[in-house]
Amino acid sequence: MFKHIILSGCLQSLFCLQLFAQQPAETPPNIILILADDMGYGQLGCYGQQIVRTPNIDTLAARGIRFTGYYAGCSVCAPSREALMTGMHTGHTAIRGNFRLAVDDGNLPMAANHPTLAEYLKSQGYRTALFGKWGVGDSLTGPGSRGFDESLCYMDQMKAHNYYPPYLWKDDKRLPLEANEGGRHGVYSHSLFVEKTLEFIRKSRPGQPFFLYLPYTIPHGDYMLPPDTPYIKQPWPEALKTYATMVSLLDRDVGRILSLLKEKGLAENTLILFTSDNGANAGPAKLFRANGPFRGAKLSLYEGGIREPFIACWPARIKAGRVTRHVTAAWDLLPTLCQIAGVRPSVPVDGISFLPALLGKGQQPQHPFLYWELYDYNYNWQKPGNRLPRNWLQSRAVRMGKWKGIQNNVYKDKQAAIALYDLEKDPGEQHDAAAEHPDIISRIKTIFARSSTPDPPYFPYRAVHN
Incomplete structure (x- = not known):
């Protein structure tokens, strides 16, 4: 039995190849993938939110399908985005945690030998664009080098904390924003991304499908807004008033996108996907129950850090x-969207297409397991007196059927205990059932041992990269 549980990424990819025989012959849809930043499972009304209003995203869910078992690629920005773009889980990605480079603008690039979702769709005639945060490369490995025809973005994820930046990157070239020079708050970056989104849709042409990737930066901190908030009278900390307003602003702009698609006659054959890169921070998680009923938050591999909203609407x-x-993860998006577009991944991937679950037709293959690992970054690694390495393996986790295993503090103790939770009975991960199920723990240990490519560049960091 156990040999059927431990499958390599190559074997899992065979499921995807088998599914391509089911590819429908209809005109390929336009695809819009909206990726919120630090928005947890419970932050939307359609997922139980009671305080912050999200009527447009709720409408999107009502018009389509809502997933309750979707997981992000990781619980922090960069590795989560590479998993989504390449179809690989974080045991196989090049980026396995955030990592600050010495260069002024840019982050570690994605693996060069794994084509991105944009590259596959572009090969099928899709017009491709990205507006928001890149965070998985620099100006030499920006969106233009990975399949995007157009882009306006932050290249560096740290720079994306400032919503009034002095510059952005347009088509991999620096674009000064004069209105924000000298620290002025002249133009709000999210507004620029939304205007470019609407302009791109307006310019769409009949007969050429488009792929629009929108990794918008809100509601990630720093919590900065133009001086208006519908929550101004609430007795909350100012940062959380701004966070709530950012969520409502994102919802409003989803509404603008929906309205334009209807106006252009594109709504019926446009597939809109909405999700988030990881869970919310602890503050929103506590006040708004932004991570729903789940334990943990961003930077944690408990459910609150990686279980995310996922909505698909394709009328x-x-x-x-x-x-x-259906239990699925960010690395499943690439094979799913490739199947819809009629292109097969040219290299093995960890993802499995969930198109049958999306359409409610055909037999849906299941993952034998999902795997994550998370490296922590030491931002003080160069300071005097620091004794910790530049980064280290903090946590790893497995979802296998109803079971969730998580091992924390791996750097300090490679034999650290693995906690085990029955997510059907204990979705909040409160009761560690490891002592009651040593057989399950043994399986998880084997998955840990086989699911990670050893010694990826930079994870852990080695002095040779100085």
Whole structure:
């Protein structure tokens, strides 16, 4: 039995190849992938939010399908985005944690030998664009080098904390923003991304599908807004008033996108996907229950750090008002969207297409397990007196059927105990059942041993990279 549970990424990819025989012959849809930043599972009304209003995103869910078992690629920005873009989980990605480079603008690049989702779709005639945060490369490995025809973005994820930046990057070239020079708050970056989004849709042409990747930076901190908030009278800390307003602003702009698609006659055959890169920070998680009923937050591999909202709306193909418990993850997006576009991944991937679950037709293959690992970054590594390395393996986790295993503080103790949770009975991960199920723990240890490519560049960091 156990040999059926431990499958390599190559073997898992065979499921994807088998599914391509089911590829529908209809005109390929436009695809819009909206990736919120630091928005937890419980931050939307359709996922139980009671305080912050999200009527447009809730409408999107009502018109399509809502997933309750979707997971982000990781619990922090960069590795989560590479998993989404390449179809690989964080045991196989080049980026396995945030990592600050010495260069002024840029982050570690994604693996060069794994084509991105944009590259595959572009090969099928899709017009491609990205507006928001890149965070997985620099000006030499920016969106233009990885399949995007157009882009306006932050290249560096740390610079993306400032919503009034002195410059952005347009088509991999620096674009000065004069209105923000000298620390002025002249133009709000999110507003620029939304205007470029609407302009791109307006310029769309019949007969050429488009892929629009929108990794918007809100509601990630720093919590900065133009001086208006619908929550101004609430007795909350100022930062959380701003956070709530950012969520409402994102919802408003989703509404603007939906309205324009309807106006252009594109709504029926446009697949809109909405999700987030990782869970919310502890503050929003506590006040708004932004991570729903789950334990943990951003930077944690507990459910609150990686279980995310996932909504898909495609009126021409997806029946409205559906909810699915299918367990899936960010690395499944690439094979799913490739199948829709009619292109096979040219290299093995860890993802499995969830198109049958999306359409409610055909047999849906299941993952034998999902795997994550998370490296922590030491931002004080160069300071006097520091004794810790530049980064280290902090946590790793497995979802296997109803079971969730998580091992924390791996750097300090490679034999650290693995906690085990029955997510059907204990979705809040409160009762460690490891002592009661040594057989499951043994399986998880084997998955840990086989699911990670050893010694990836920079994880852990080695002095040779100085």
